Amino acid sequence: MKIDPQCRYTKSHEWARKEDDLIVIGITDYAQQTLSDIVYVELPEEGDEITKGEAFGVVESVKAASDIYAPVSGEVVAVNEKLEDEPELVNSDPFGEGWLIKVRPDDAGEMDELLTPEDYEKVVAEEEAH
Amino acid sequence: MTEPLIFELSIPGRKGVRLPELDVPESELPADLLRDDLPLPEVSEVDVVRHYLRLSQLNYAVDKGIYPLGSCTMKYNPKINEVAARLPGFVGIHPLQDELTVQGALYLMYHLQEQLKAISGFDAISLQPAAGAHGELTGVLIMRKYHLDRGETQRDTMLIPDSAHGTNPASTSMSGLRVVEIPSDARGNVDLEAMKAYMNERLIGIMITNPNTLGLFDENLEAICQMVHEAGGLVYGDGANMNALMGIMRPAEIGIDVMHFNLHKTFSTPHGGGGPGSGPVGVVAKLADFLPAPIVVKEVDAEEEAEEEAPLYTFYDPPKSIGRVKSFWGHFSVMIKAYTYIRMLGDEGVRRAAEYAVLNANYLLSRIRDVYPLPYDRICKHEFVVEGRFEDAPGVRALDIAKRLIDYGVHPPTNYFPLIVHEALMIEPTETESKQEVDRYADILLKIAEEAKTDPDLLHEAPHNAPVRRLDEVYAARQKILRYRRDQQ
Numbered sequence: 001m002k003i004d005p006q007c008r009y010t011k012s013h014e015w016a017r018k019e020d021d022l023i024v025i026g027i028t029d030y031a032q033q034t035l036s037d038i039v040y041v042e043l044p045e046e047g048d049e050i051t052k053g054e055a056f057g058v059v060e061s062v063k064a065a066s067d068i069y070a071p072v073s074g075e076v077v078a079v080n081e082k083l084e085d086e087p088e089l090v091n092s093d094p095f096g097e098g099w100l101i102k103v104r105p106d107d108a109g110e111m112d113e114l115l116t117p118e119d120y121e122k123v124v125a126e127e128e129a130h
Numbered sequence: 131m132t133e134p135l136i137f138e139l140s141i142p143g144r145k146g147v148r149l150p151e152l153d154v155p156e157s158e159l160p161a162d163l164l165r166d167d168l169p170l171p172e173v174s175e176v177d178v179v180r181h182y183l184r185l186s187q188l189n190y191a192v193d194k195g196i197y198p199l200g201s202c203t204m205k206y207n208p209k210i211n212e213v214a215a216r217l218p219g220f221v222g223i224h225p226l227q228d229e230l231t232v233q234g235a236l237y238l239m240y241h242l243q244e245q246l247k248a249i250s251g252f253d254a255i256s257l258q259p260a261a262g263a264h265g266e267l268t269g270v271l272i273m274r275k276y277h278l279d280r281g282e283t284q285r286d287t288m289l290i291p292d293s294a295h296g297t298n299p300a301s302t303s304m305s306g307l308r309v310v311e312i313p314s315d316a317r318g319n320v321d322l323e324a325m326k327a328y329m330n331e332r333l334i335g336i337m338i339t340n341p342n343t344l345g346l347f348d349e350n351l352e353a354i355c356q357m358v359h360e361a362g363g364l365v366y367g368d369g370a371n372m373n374a375l376m377g378i379m380r381p382a383e384i385g386i387d388v389m390h391f392n393l394h395k396t397f398s399t400p401h402g403g404g405g406p407g408s409g410p411v412g413v414v415a416k417l418a419d420f421l422p423a424p425i426v427v428k429e430v431d432a433e434e435e436a437e438e439e440a441p442l443y444t445f446y447d448p449p450k451s452i453g454r455v456k457s458f459w460g461h462f463s464v465m466i467k468a469y470t471y472i473r474m475l476g477d478e479g480v481r482r483a484a485e486y487a488v489l490n491a492n493y494l495l496s497r498i499r500d501v502y503p504l505p506y507d508r509i510c511k512h513e514f515v516v517e518g519r520f521e522d523a524p525g526v527r528a529l530d531i532a533k534r535l536i537d538y539g540v541h542p543p544t545n546y547f548p549l550i551v552h553e554a555l556m557i558e559p560t561e562t563e564s565k566q567e568v569d570r571y572a573d574i575l576l577k578i579a580e581e582a583k584t585d586p587d588l589l590h591e592a593p594h595n596a597p598v599r600r601l602d603e604v605y606a607a608r609q610k611i612l613r614y615r616r617d618q619q
Contacts, residue, residue: 037603037604037607038606039607039608040607062603062604062607063546064546064547077575087608088608
């Protein structure tokens with residue numbers, strides 16, 4: 001399982017990464033492995049507001065449909081449109097080409113409240129043991 | 131596929147029926163309504179009969195063998211239910227007939243309401259919802275209207291445990307309410323601590339599935355109901371797992387305010403292709419006025435005065451009803467089957483069915499528990515959840531086990547649900563399987579666990595003996611072909 005050291009994480013398996021004054025959001029490698037083959041990704045539109053902790057989209061695999069929760073609050077400024085035809089990018093490259101949305105955060109400080117890569121690794125280990 | 135589509139059997143000019151000679155003047159159809167591009171299959175009667183018989187033989191059904199699909203209660207459906215539903219007096223009536231002329235049908239609906247009240251402890255029942263999730267939606271709309279009627283318009287939050295049925299969040303969202311997921315604790319109960327943060331004036335209530343999707347009776351159920359009631363909320367009970375409780379525990383007595391029944395699960399009316407569902411909703415007295423219209427009531431006066439013109443049983447619209455949820459009077463033929471089932475079993479039989487369902491599940495669990503990992507180790511109710519993975523067979527997943535079961539001529543259990551268990555296999559044998567059948571299923575599961583170690587490819591490539599081999603579900607979901615077009619084949 002890969003963990004990107006540049007990212008911060010949520011307990012619900014989203015990652016967030018600073019890119020200039022924007023924040024890129026996706027789901028983790030562990031999340032895509034657990035979901036298995038992803039067949040559909042439902043995302044918000046550019047200009048939509050998302051709220052930290054609330055669902056902003058859905059990933060659907062052959063096993064389950066799961067909500068994706070916002071790691072930070074802000075305005076959606078870009079959506080990965082490639083996923084419409086190639087949802088499998090989330091499986092093959094969850095931290096890269098499989099990114100979901102880019103957000104202009106309301107409060108850049110919210111990033112610091114998220115889990116560090118080390119803490120996230122512990123969350124995953126705990127879930128695996130359960 | 132070993133059987134072609136009926137369109138592919140078509141031979142130009144072949145006919146299955148010959149219309150009688152026209153004995154009225156022929157009239158011309160308007161030219162704009164005529165078309166010659168309809169690719170209807172041209173087949174004979176024998177083509178049709180053989181095609182559908184072959185299809186039915188490729189299918190698996192509970193009349194063929196054990197069907198332990200967890201959460202679905204695939205019990206055997208006694209044939210007397212079908213006999214009753216086909217009685218000419220029931221088959222020949224029309225929903226627009228005057229009440230006076232269909233008193234027998236209303237009698238049946240009234241007494242089915244009474245039976246369900248006796249089993250659940252609720253004060254009023256509506257038989258209208260068409261199936262389980264429809265019953266949920268109806269129940270949630272009743273909860274919402276109850277709060278609105280009291281002027282508590284700010285209530286918008288529904289708590290849903292992560293061990294609840296997957297339709298619960300959908301029913302809540304469809305009602306315009308906010309869903310908050312509540313985690314389970316280490317014993318598989320609802321986490322009471324996690325609930326506390328939501329005990330405020332925004333609470334609509336909680337939707338609780340009990341026994342939950344782990345097949346466990348929530349040990350805190352009474353405390354949960356009390357906590358929600360103190361915060362002004364209502365408790366919705368998902369009655370899909372009523373097969374573990376009927377005749378033993380009445381949900382209303384423990385604090386549940388509204389619940390749907392699945393007549394097609396608990397009360398042995400066929401599922402899916404075998405007939406429509408039916409999801410009656412029961413409520414406590416303070417919610418009775420909100421039930422969807424109509425319900426059937428008995429006119430006590432009419433009985434006393436014995437006036438021939440007054441109907442004894444009549445339809446009644448509750449005064450604050452959420453409205454209609456179904457055209458006409460619900461799925462009446464399903465009600466006949468459920469009523470017949472309950473009458474055939476009697477009070478004792480209803481209770482025994484639940485006891486045997488729980489006994490069968492615990493017996494099967496005891497046979498396989500040393501081989502299949504059990505995440506929540508407790509006495510189960512009518513079903514249980516194990517993990518479909520083994521430490522010494524790392525490549526094998528629940529899906530492989532499910533597909534391999536097909537090779538042994540039995541139906542796989544529900545897999546990958548509930549989501550809180552890795553590689554979940556959710557097994558519900560039901561009370562209608564004998565000890566011999568349950569033993570046979572256990573033997574097969576143990577044999578497959580052995581194969582997982584000695585010959586994992588046998589599982590990865592399963593099924594080997596089915597009409598079709600392993601289907602590529604990912605390809606099917608990504609490259610959807612949703613309709614047949616002859617010109618594209």
